[in-house]
Amino acid sequence: xxxxxxxxxxxxxxxxxxxxxxxALYDATSGKLLAVCHSVLKDRxxxxxxxxxxxxxxxxxxxxxxxxxxxxxxxxxxxxxxIAIDRLRARQxxxxxxxxxETDVLPDTRPGPEAATIAASESRRIVACLRELPGDRANxxxxxxxxxxxxxxxxxxxxxxxxxxxxxxxxxxxxxxECMSR
Amino acid sequence: MSADLPEMPDDDDDLMAxxxxxxxxxxxxxxxxxxxxxxxxxxxxxxxxxxxxxxxxADELEDIPPAAQTRRALLTxxxxxxxxxxxxxxxxxxxxxxxxxxxxxxxxxxxLLQGPEFGAQIASTDGTLRFDATVTGDELVLARLEGGxxxxxxxxxxxxxxxxxxxxxxxxxxxxxxxxxxLSPDLVAQLTGAALAVSDEPPGxxxxxxxxxxxxxxxxxxxx
Numbered sequence: 001x002x003x004x005x006x007x008x009x010x011x012x013x014x015x016x017x018x019x020x021x022x023x024a025l026y027d028a029t030s031g032k033l034l035a036v037c038h039s040v041l042k043d044r045x046x047x048x049x050x051x052x053x054x055x056x057x058x059x060x061x062x063x064x065x066x067x068x069x070x071x072x073x074x075x076x077x078x079x080x081x082x083i084a085i086d087r088l089r090a091r092q093x094x095x096x097x098x099x100x101x102e103t104d105v106l107p108d109t110r111p112g113p114e115a116a117t118i119a120a121s122e123s124r125r126i127v128a129c130l131r132e133l134p135g136d137r138a139n140x141x142x143x144x145x146x147x148x149x150x151x152x153x154x155x156x157x158x159x160x161x162x163x164x165x166x167x168x169x170x171x172x173x174x175x176x177x178e179c180m181s182r
Numbered sequence: 183m184s185a186d187l188p189e190m191p192d193d194d195d196d197l198m199a200x201x202x203x204x205x206x207x208x209x210x211x212x213x214x215x216x217x218x219x220x221x222x223x224x225x226x227x228x229x230x231x232x233x234x235x236x237x238x239x240a241d242e243l244e245d246i247p248p249a250a251q252t253r254r255a256l257l258t259x260x261x262x263x264x265x266x267x268x269x270x271x272x273x274x275x276x277x278x279x280x281x282x283x284x285x286x287x288x289x290x291x292x293x294l295l296q297g298p299e300f301g302a303q304i305a306s307t308d309g310t311l312r313f314d315a316t317v318t319g320d321e322l323v324l325a326r327l328e329g330g331x332x333x334x335x336x337x338x339x340x341x342x343x344x345x346x347x348x349x350x351x352x353x354x355x356x357x358x359x360x361x362x363x364x365l366s367p368d369l370v371a372q373l374t375g376a377a378l379a380v381s382d383e384p385p386g387x388x389x390x391x392x393x394x395x396x397x398x399x400x401x402x403x404x405x406x
Contacts, residue, residue, distance in 0.1 A: 003307065003308065003309050005309040006305055006309055009303075009309075009312075010303075013303075018301075019257070019260065019301070020301030020302065020303060020316075020404050021303065022260070023253075023257060023404050024303055024401075024404065026253060026256065027253075030247075030248050030252075030253070031245030031246060031247050031248070032240065032243070032245050034245075034246040034247070034248045035240070035243040035244060035245050035246045036240050036243060038246055039243055047246075048248055048249055048251075048252045051248055051252055052252060052255060052256045052259070055256050056256070056259065056260075059260060068230065069230060070230065070233065070234060070237075071234070073237065073240075074233060074234050074237040074238075077237045077240045078233045078237060081240075082205070085205050125238070126235065126236070126238045126239055127238075127239075127241075127242070130239075141204075141239075142239065142242075144204040144205070144206055145204055145236050145239050146239060146240070146242070146243065148205060150205075150206065151206055166206075169201070169204070169206065170197045170200075170201070173197055173200040173201070173232075174193065174197065176235065177196070177200075177235065180235055
């Protein structure tokens with residue numbers, strides 16, 4: 001296991017263009033980040049391609065990591081997920097001519113401090129809080145976060161009107177926020 | 183998605199930040215929020231909070247080890263020679279040397295580069311002992327970043343060559359923050375696929391020529 005401190009050090013050294021550190025960062029985190037990409041894209045090859053893009057972004061933006069105030073895995077997962085969803089939207093747009101989304105959505109210039117870590121306790125916390133939601137509501141949140149589903153995808157999947165889905169999601173977010181602040 | 187703002191209007195901005203993080207907003211609104219994140223620190227903080235709250239959901243996903251090809255392509259893109267195939271960055275107290283040897287055997291090395299250079303970041307699992315090693319030519323430079331020997335004990339550095347039957351001692355580490363170690367041509371020839379390890383030993387080093395104490399930290403040498 002690589003600790004949070006190890007990964008933080010590797011990101012800091014990557015920012016200094018240390019290729020050893022970057023390769024080590026890749027070895028320590030690429031399994032999780034590929035899982036994130038694959039969960040969104042459902043296509044192994046596209047997920048691997050996306051993973052490369054993710055790590056190029058990490059190489060180029062490692063110096064911005066500190067200002068996000070995030071734990072290292074939160075930052076890496078957020079970067080990976082956003083790039084994967086960009087790809088997914090672009091693919092959907094190409095297929096249907098319908099709504100896509102910007103390719104450069106992850107704002108890298110977030111100022112300020114604050115934020116949490118993915119410690120084991122944190123992870124158990126959201127899992128526990130998701131469990132407090134009715135099953136389909138929790139699965140809707142999972143579909144949005146882990147699979148990058150849109151409101152209309154989710155409405156179709158759970159067979160409810162769009163506005164109902166939006167209400168579900170927003171109420172779920174409120175419950176999660178409340179539960180996690182306990 | 184032109185849904186009207188529902189219940190709890192004072193809460194709306196935070197929920198909007200949550201929807202933004204989930205990527206549920208329509209492209210137009212998402213673009214507007216991209217700008218807001220840059221211009222509005224309060225909104226940006228809400229976004230960060232949601233990112234931090236939600237990211238642990240990824241722990242539900244089983245890791246998927248990427249293809250070796252992906253690593254090679256990535257490192258090649260960065261403008262250097264590929265290091266090796268799926269070399270794991272592993273760290274470990276309690277990792278037996280047999281395990282070490284088994285791990286490093288995995289990698290048949292694609293031929294590399296002009297001016298071989300290797301690096302390794304050797305760290306204990308708890309991060310209290312950390313070294314940075316680089317090899318240039320026949321010289322290994324070891325910088326101590328964190329930690330030191332236990333009271334009344336010494337630290338000894340070992341090279342575990344790919345397929346070698348036993349680790350080779352590179353010497354007891356001095357008290358200083360960095361050490362320069364000259365490698366024999368024989369050892370230089372064995373660096374590809376090798377690993378470095380640091381063990382806890384009695385003062386003066388292992389009396390047997392093999393590690394006798396706990397392996398405190400280890401790492402594969404990565405070709406750069």
